[in-house]
Amino acid sequence: MSVLEIRNLHAVVEDAEILKGVNLTLRSGEIHALMGPNGSGKSTLAYVIAGHPHYEVTEGDILIDGESLLDMEADERTRAGVFLAFQYPVAVPGVSVANFLRTAVSNVRGYTQQAENNGNSPAVIGSNLMPMREFRRELNEKMKEFNVDPSFARRYLNDGFSGGEKKRTEVLQMAMLEPKFAILDESDSGLDIDALRVVSDGINKLATSDRGFLLITHYQRILNYVKPDYVSIFFRGRIVQTGGPEVAHMLEERGYGWVEKEFADEPVTA
Numbered sequence: 001m002s003v004l005e006i007r008n009l010h011a012v013v014e015d016a017e018i019l020k021g022v023n024l025t026l027r028s029g030e031i032h033a034l035m036g037p038n039g040s041g042k043s044t045l046a047y048v049i050a051g052h053p054h055y056e057v058t059e060g061d062i063l064i065d066g067e068s069l070l071d072m073e074a075d076e077r078t079r080a081g082v083f084l085a086f087q088y089p090v091a092v093p094g095v096s097v098a099n100f101l102r103t104a105v106s107n108v109r110g111y112t113q114q115a116e117n118n119g120n121s122p123a124v125i126g127s128n129l130m131p132m133r134e135f136r137r138e139l140n141e142k143m144k145e146f147n148v149d150p151s152f153a154r155r156y157l158n159d160g161f162s163g164g165e166k167k168r169t170e171v172l173q174m175a176m177l178e179p180k181f182a183i184l185d186e187s188d189s190g191l192d193i194d195a196l197r198v199v200s201d202g203i204n205k206l207a208t209s210d211r212g213f214l215l216i217t218h219y220q221r222i223l224n225y226v227k228p229d230y231v232s233i234f235f236r237g238r239i240v241q242t243g244g245p246e247v248a249h250m251l252e253e254r255g256y257g258w259v260e261k262e263f264a265d266e267p268v269t270a
């Protein structure tokens with residue numbers, strides 16, 4: 001059992017405080033949905049957890065099993081078991097999906113570290129990577145299991161990918177990296193119904209008792225396919241209410257205008 005704890009998290013970007021005291025505990029086996037109006041700071045929270053250098057944490061902490069992530073570089077956070085899928089994944093022309101995944105998996109599983117410890121230069125091609133044959137076998141298995149077309153492996157990462165293809169690639173990444181905690185930012189936005197099914201099926205398959213999910217979403221739609229244990233409302237940089245799936249249904253009915261009315265006047269203190 002692992003625990004991801006966000007404690008009184010404050011963060012600024014370009015001198016503006018965007019996160020104003022976020023508190024959230026996510027345990028293995030739980031799915032927690034975070035819903036909120038546009039501009040409330042949901043993506044900022046994802047970036048801060050990932051360790052994006054643009055965002056400065058001014059107060060609070062993020063811990064995995066009691067160990068702070070704040071002093072870790074982004075790749076160390078990945079090794080610690082945190083996976084993030086961003087709202088706007090970048091295209092990397094020239095780097096195939098297979099090569100990208102082999103590098104990422106090698107980092108997470110310690111091949112890279114091992115090579116460095118043995119005094120191998122990372123410049124020796126393949127010396128710091130998971131063996132090709134083994135990697136290929138696993139990749140093929142997972143592509144089959146998660147309904148990803150085999151031709152994906154050779155394509156350049158996110159280059160000319162449709163919204164649905166980007167999200168399938170993220171599911172494949174999660175399946176390969178086997179994170180303790182997966183944080184998905186707007187995995188449903190802009191997806192047609194078939195793509196939404198693929199993504200939801202992938203999440204449901206991966207939502208095992210040893211993994212926690214934080215689903216960041218504006219719309220209730222994906223929650224028709226992935227059943228959350230908890231739903232929190234995020235507004236102006238902090239969580240203003242937490243409950244069960246009924247919270248998502250209530251938002252669906254009453255909209256975010258209600259949130260604005262209900263919580264706009266509350267003093268922002270934490």
Ligand SMILES: Nc1ncnc2c1ncn2[C@@H]1O[C@H](COP(=O)(O)OP(=O)(O)O)[C@@H](O)[C@H]1O
Nearest residue numbers: 013014018037038039040041042043044045054
């Ligand atoms: N890199 C940045 N520079 C300046 N302001 C930013 C930056 N990133 C986010 N913001 C601001 O932070 C606020 C929250 O944005 P964001 O986290 O994207 O919200 P959400 O994902 O909930 O729509 C917005 O007002 C946005 O303009």
Ligand SMILES: [Mg+2]
Nearest residue numbers: 042043087186
């Ligand atoms: Mg966002």
